[in-house]
Structures are given as C-alpha cells and as structure tokens.
Amino acid sequence: xxxxxxxxxxxxxxxxxxxxxxxxxxxxxxxxxxxxxxxxxxxxxxxxxxxxxxxxxxxxxxxxxxxxxxxxxxxxxxxxxxxxxxxxxxxxxxxxxxxxxxxxxxxxxxxxxxxxxxxxxxxxxxxxxxxxxxxxxxxxxxxxxxxxxxxxxxxxxxxxxxxxxxxxxxxxxxxxxxxxxxxxxxxxxxxxxxxxxxxxxxxxxxxxxxxxxxxxxxxxxxxxxxxxxxxxxxxxxxxxxxxxxxxxxxxxxxxxxxxxxxxxxxxxxx
Amino acid sequence: xxxxxxxxxxxxxxxxxxxxxxxxxxxxxxxxxxxxxxxxxxxxxxxxxxxxxxxxxxxxxxxxxxxxxxxxxxxxxxxxxxxxxxxxxxxxxxxxxxxxxxxxxxxxxxxxxxxxxxxxxxxxxxxxxxxxxxxxxxxxxxxxxxxxxxxxxxxxxxxxxxxxxxxxxxxxxxxxxxxxxxxxxxxxxxxxxxxxxxxxxxxxxxxxxxxxxxxxxxxxxxxxxxxxxxxxxxxxxxxxxxxxxxxxxxxxxxxxxxxxxxxxxxxxxx
Numbered sequence: 201x202x203x204x205x206x207x208x209x210x211x212x213x214x215x216x217x218x219x220x221x222x223x224x225x226x227x228x229x230x231x232x233x234x235x236x237x238x239x240x241x242x243x244x245x246x247x248x249x250x251x252x253x254x255x256x257x258x259x260x261x262x263x264x265x266x267x268x269x270x271x272x273x274x275x276x277x278x279x280x281x282x283x284x285x286x287x288x289x290x291x292x293x294x295x296x297x298x299x300x301x302x303x304x305x306x307x308x309x310x311x312x313x314x315x316x317x318x319x320x321x322x323x324x325x326x327x328x329x330x331x332x333x334x335x336x337x338x339x340x341x342x343x344x345x346x347x348x349x350x351x352x353x354x355x356x357x358x359x360x361x362x363x364x365x366x367x368x369x370x371x372x373x374x375x376x377x378x379x380x381x382x383x384x385x386x387x388x389x390x391x392x393x394x395x396x397x398x399x400x401x402x403x404x405x406x407x408x409x410x411x412x413x414x415x416x417x418x419x420x421x422x423x424x425x426x427x428x429x430x431x432x433x434x435x436x437x438x439x440x441x442x443x444x445x446x447x448x449x450x451x452x453x454x455x456x457x458x459x460x461x462x463x464x465x466x467x468x469x470x
Numbered sequence: 471x472x473x474x475x476x477x478x479x480x481x482x483x484x485x486x487x488x489x490x491x492x493x494x495x496x497x498x499x500x501x502x503x504x505x506x507x508x509x510x511x512x513x514x515x516x517x518x519x520x521x522x523x524x525x526x527x528x529x530x531x532x533x534x535x536x537x538x539x540x541x542x543x544x545x546x547x548x549x550x551x552x553x554x555x556x557x558x559x560x561x562x563x564x565x566x567x568x569x570x571x572x573x574x575x576x577x578x579x580x581x582x583x584x585x586x587x588x589x590x591x592x593x594x595x596x597x598x599x600x601x602x603x604x605x606x607x608x609x610x611x612x613x614x615x616x617x618x619x620x621x622x623x624x625x626x627x628x629x630x631x632x633x634x635x636x637x638x639x640x641x642x643x644x645x646x647x648x649x650x651x652x653x654x655x656x657x658x659x660x661x662x663x664x665x666x667x668x669x670x671x672x673x674x675x676x677x678x679x680x681x682x683x684x685x686x687x688x689x690x691x692x693x694x695x696x697x698x699x700x701x702x703x704x705x706x707x708x709x710x711x712x713x714x715x716x717x718x719x720x721x722x723x724x725x726x727x728x729x730x731x732x733x734x735x736x737x738x739x740x
Contacts, residue, residue: 225575261575263566263568263573263579266536266576267575267578267582268583269583271536296533296565297592297594298565299617299619301495302531302533303533305495305536305537308537309536309537313537313539322565322567323594324592324594324614324617325614326619326622326624326626327621328620329619329621344594347595347596349569349570351595351599352595352596353596354596354598355593355595355638356596358630359631360630361629365630365635368628369625
C-alpha cells in the first residue's frame with residue numbers, strides 16, 4: 201500500500217488527524233523507564249499502547265536517539281508499531297538532505313534500515329537531491345516547506361518574483377517533483393496565513409503540521425487554513441504536549457488523555 | 471583551540487588545502503577489509519595512515535555509516551584520527567538542520583557523541599536553527615551555501631532583490647550569524663563563478679569545496695575564484711577520487727598517490 205493511502209486509512213479508522221511525536225529525552229523519563237535496559241523504548245512502548253487507537257501516525261525524531269547512541273531503541277520502537285499496530289504509519293523525522301550517492305544512503309537508512317513508512321527531508325539542495333527518496337513509490341517523502349520556528353522565514357520567506365521561497369517550493373513540489381504522488385509538505389502551525397497559501401498551491405496534498413501545543417500554534421486557525429476539500433489532508437503533530445503531559449509513573453495515561461483531547465478538539469473544528 | 475585555527479595550522483603543517491572524504495561503501499571494499507569485524511573502519515584506517523601527512527582535514531559522511539548500522543565504525547574512525555593524528559581536524563558531514571531542542575540533540579550527536587571538530591549543517595530553517603551548533607565556540611559549523619549537484623540552483627539560485635538566495639545566505643552568515651567566528655560555507659567546485667561571488671561577500675572565511683574529481687569541478691578555476699587574500703581559505707574535498715583511486719589490496723598506496731597529486735596540483739596554482 202502506498203504511504204498516503206495508508207495514512208488516509210488510519211485517519212478514517214481512528215477518526216484522527218493527530219500524529220504523536222516520539223521524541224524522548226533520557227533526563228525527562230520517569231524512574232521506572234530509566235532503570236530498564238532500553239529506557240527510550242520502554243517509555244515509547246507504553247505511550248504507543250496508550251494512544252494507538254487515537255492517532256493517524258507516529259513520528260519519532262531521530263536526533264533524540266542518535267544523540268545518545270540509541271539506534272537500537274529507535275529500531276525497536278518502529279518494529280513495535282509495525283508488529284502491533286500495523287495500520288499506523290511511521291514517519292521518521294530526520295530532515296535529511298544530500299546529493300546523489302549520499303542521498304541514496306540516507307534513503308537506505310530511513311526505508312531499509314529503520315523500515316519507516318515516510319521520512320522528512322530538507323529541499324535546500326534541489327529536486328534532484330530528493331529523487332533517491334522519491335523513487336521509493338510506496339514510501340512518503342515529507343519535504344520541509346515553511347517551518348514552525350521563529351526564524352523559519354529568514355530564508356523561506358525571502359521574496360522571489362513577488363512570492364516567498366516556501367511558496368515557490370510548494371509549487372515545485374506539487375507541479376514538478378511529485379511524479380510518484382508520494383510527497384507531503386511540512387508547514388508549521390505557527391503560521392496559519394502561510395499554511396493557507398500553501399494549501400492553495402498544492403491542492404489535496406497532505407501537509408504535516410508541527411507546532412501545535414508547546415510551540416503555541418492556534419488549532420482553529422490551522423484547521424481553517426489547512427484542511428483540504430475533503431476536510432482532511434492534515435497530519436497535526438504534537439510531541440512534548442502529549443508525551444510529557446503527565447509527570448512520573450502515570451505518564452502513559454496522561455498522554456492518552458492529552459491525545460484524546462487534542463484529537464477531539466481537531467475533530468470539533470473539521 | 472578553535473576549529474578554524476586548528477584547520478589553518480594543519481594546512482600549514484602539511485602544505486595542504488586537501489580534505490579527504492571518508493565515505494566507504496561496503497560493496498566497494500577490497501576483500502581484505504570485508505572479512506574483518508569492522509570493515510569500514512579497517513578500510514579507513516589504512517587510508518588515514520597513508521594520507522595523514524598530506525591533508526588538512528578528514529570528512530567522514532555519516533550516511534555511509536548510518537545506512538548500514540555502522541555507528542561504531544564511524545566512532546572508531548574519528549577516535550583513530552584524534553588519537554594518532556591529533557593535528558588533523560575531523561569534519562562530520564551530516565548536513566543536519568532542525569529547530570530548538572532537536573537541533574540541540576543534533577549538536578550533541580556531532581560534537582559530544584562523535585567528538586567531531588566541525589559539522590556540516592543545512593540553513594533552510596534559518597539562523598535560529600543554527601544557534602545550538604554555533605554556541606560551541608571551539609567547533610566549526612559548515613553551512614551549505616551553493617551545493618555542487620546539477621539541481622543545486624533550483625532553490626539556491628532563486629533571485630531575491632537581484633541576487634540569488636545562496637548569496638543572501640552568505641551575507642547573513644558573514645554579517646549576522648558568525649558571532650563566534652566559527653562558520654565556514656560549502657560552495658561546490660562545479661560553480662566557480664558562484665564561488666567567486668561568495669568569496670567577495672564573506673571576506674577571509676574558509677570555504678569547504680566539494681565536487682573536485684568524480685563530480686568534475688575544475689581545480690584551476692576553483693583556486694582562481696575561491697582563494698582568500700592569503701592564498702588560503704579553501705578546504706578542497708575529494709572522496710571517491712582518493713579512496714577508490716586503486717582497486718583491490720593496493721588501495722591505500724593508490725590513495726596516497728592520488729592525494730599527493732591532488733595536493734600538489736592545488737599548491738601549483740595557489
């Protein structure tokens with residue numbers, strides 16, 4: 201099954217546009233996780249079991265694992281999702297970008313080694329740098345467009361022929377690069393007006409929207425600006441707002457509650 | 471010692487602007503390397519021993535290790551350089567880029583876990599996304615500017631107020647982001663005219679120049695366009711042209727010969 205179809209099925213099955221970011225930091229884990237041999241995986245596993253009926257995707261961010269040499273725990277996390285919740289796609293958030301033979305290696309890392317269903321990539325090196333990812337027709341390629349950080353506009357917002365770089369990029373992605381219909385774009389929840397402009401350019405293409413919650417994005421504005429013609433087409437990510445919703449040993453139940461509330465808040469405004 | 475000072479000392483000591491890219495692929499290794507427990511490291515170690523008096527830096531590209539789960543071999547390679555050739559800096563080619571707390575994790579990965587002296591980063595997310603790297607004052611931060619691939623201009627070459635994005639970026643890097651004087655830029659050898667424009671904007675800043683050799687960059691044009699006022703300021707990288715200069719068991723000696731020729735060819739035109 202192709203990634204976007206898998207994603208849309210999960211969205212329907214769980215009535216959810218919510219994606220949970222699995223970005224654990226060792227120093228923030230409850231004691232019960234820290235004392236086991238794979239603390240990040242133990243933390244994630246409980247979160248996954250608590251939320252798998254409420255989400256349309258999981259998005260582990262790779263730096264949280266590679267910073268501490270926990271590649272095995274990232275692998276275990278992704279395998280656990282595939283083995284136990286096979287309907288829920290995994291987006292590996294890696295923001296990779298390189299050229300030719302090196303991009304091939306990054307695609308191997310994401311799709312073969314980690315068996316991710318989709319990967320985030322950085323478009324600064326141009327369309328040819330993305331081809332090694334895009335040629336995996338069954339996989340999703342989630343391209344950074346307008347990021348959620350305060351300085352995101354420093355390059356992305358530069359005006360080119362009267363329109364900003366991120367909108368040029370959205371046009372290239374939709375019109376030139378998307379031959380295999382496996383592209384999604386990242387647009388931060390902190391910029392709803394920009395999200396609306398991207399939606400105009402890309403038609404029905406799914407957009408991954410980080411920045412709700414800890415980063416302060418306005419949910420109602422995001423939905424108004426970003427939904428496609430079918431009231432879908434968004435993957436709304438929350439990481440810290442879900443995984444650290446509770447302190448201590450009740451963290452998984454607290455995460456479930458936070459995920460339920462956010463999923464339902466999204467659905468109220470669809 | 472700060473990275474740029476370390477780099478310049480190595481350049482003087484070895485009379486060299488040459489950087490060797492340590493980008494091994496398992497399928498291209500000679501049989502003697504494949505049968506040992508750490509094949510990539512074994513290959514690299516012989517290359518390093520054969521070239522350490524001829525280079526100003528080594529640049530391992532991380533995807534060549536992460537694609538096949540060889541993090542330990544990347545660690546061993548970098549440690550081997552530090553332990554045996556402490557004067558030669560290591561640039562980890564990772565092209566990372568993310569925001570806030572995640573960028574912090576990537577900086578930990580490069581500088582703490584792998585003990586790299588410098589790391590390559592992608593500027594698409596803006597200056598604030600680079601701060602977690604730049605705050606390591608002793609480390610080098612090598613920002614993508616104009617990449618060597620054919621499609622590198624698709625975004626980087628878009629015209630903003632009459633100048634291309636990559637030149638705007640060079641201006642931002644030189645004037646706003648370089649408070650700790652630890653920035654370098656990447657400009658591909660395949661674009662000497664663009665290299666000259668970047669040099670005009672950034673003053674004496676060192677530039678990392680990939681694309682000589684396998685990618686076809688013209689060495690004489692690169693030196694004419696890129697040298698700074700002191701006949702230096704360039705780190706000219708070759709990967710495949712050096713590490714695969716020979717076939718089979720004589721690969722290290724062939725690599726030494728190729729490195730010697732390229733170093734001397736560079737010095738002829740300085």
